[in-house]
Amino acid sequence: MEKKRFERPIITKLNTGMPNKIGLKTEYQPIRSIDGVAVKELIENYGSPVYVISENTMRSVYRQAYQAFSTRYPKIQFAWSYKTNYMDAVCKVYHQEGSWAEVVSGFEYDKAVRNGVPTEHIIFNGPDKSIEDLEKAIRNKSLIHIDHFDELYTIIGLCDRIKERPQVAIRVNMDTGIYPQWTRFGFNYDNGEAWDAINRIMISGKIDFIGLHAHIGTYIMSANAYRIAGNKLADLAVRTKAKYGKAVSYIDFGGGFASKNTLKGAYLPGTDTTPSFDEYADAITSSIINSEIKPEDMPTIVLETGRALIDDAGYILGTVLANKRMADGTKTLIIDVGVNMLFTSFWYDHKITPAQDFSHHTESAKIYGPLCMNIDVIREYADLPPLKKGDQFVISRIGAYNMTQWMQFITYRPKIVMIDQQSKVHVIRNNENLDTITQLEKVPEHLKSIKK
């Protein structure tokens, strides 16, 4: 006789009439496969934990976003935010879809060039651009987004030496009615600093001022904030045209669209509260269409959306290492995915779904990673079916930032695989080993032997 599937026995006290502070049960079905490939097979072939990226989801989410904007406005250009996920294979999917590159360091700039992006389609943001970076970007006619006056004066100084006209935009920060107001990137609109910067650029006569850029914040839950940003950027464009007869060729709204992850402390899940691409697109395109910019001067709208494009396409698969009961009775699970691999667990309550069948019973558990560090907590509380050692799980919506902000700490970083549109699995980054971690180390001669 075939034995029955074993589920760890649990007993759960019912608190009648009390709201559940942990939230409602969210897992109704296991995730047994991703894009037609079994989770069990992925772990067997590529190890546990393993990052998985769905090319199909990447492309379909990108197309949804592009459609939302392009049906409302004729000139739309996306630029893939390298810092969100700069695996070459990931970047190339977006470049194939038509995205430019948006980079924030010399390293990312070189990566974009190596990925074959035409240099005049690379947007160079960020507060730290070295002289060498700027020189390269000026010669390559890349789009330099000036962050501060020191950078502006450095560029003006370089013009005399290089004898090239830099292609620049200024980064503008402003009050868009949301909290916190990001003021650290660029020049402030509300106190006149941004207009001052434009005047200095135009008066210099050495620089081509071609765009305006704003990065109003991250995880913006109110599409209306972009409408306000658009109104203010359009005002700068109109004033520039009126004073200098020069129309800007693009207005870049930066990134900041929220993904469907649930922020820690949020009452409702992100799937219920995150604005749709249509809502963002409506706010942004309306602000430009209804501005005083003349129809013949309508700029291209550039979007540096990162998180909202890639988050849904990323998963990390892992295995339960142990179950523990704390001294106060709290149930805990130890899993092989730690905060070193899942940096975003510091601000999201990530969705964790078992990869095998389970009953309708759940229990509250605290979920720890494998690191010998007290801060290694993946979920403070999660209402999950009872999982036992060796059970496998899927953490969803992790495509953004985890493969760039990850930390090599205590252990090796695992493989990243991409499932293509024909359900074929490709390793796009190998797992680390002792050699990859230590290859840059040097040991002084007198320390080569540990014998006295």
Place this chain on the structure above:
Amino acid sequence: MKVRSNLAVSEDGFVFDPKTGESYTVNEVGISVLQHLSRGTQIDALVDALEKEYDADRYTLEKTVGDFVQMMKEYNLLDHE
């Protein structure tokens, strides 16, 4: 070790404690453990029985049943011997 005799346990895993008025739910394996404990089955024999019925190794059964019994004690659902 025995489950308190005045506990009401339904077939689908609903447990009512008339002494405190508290209610609990248990899953399928939990019901099986409760039924064995009610009959006075010792832990070793209980694990033997589960091993025959379920697809799990003995170590996992001992550990998870141990944790279940510990929670029963926490909730004062066992008779003091």
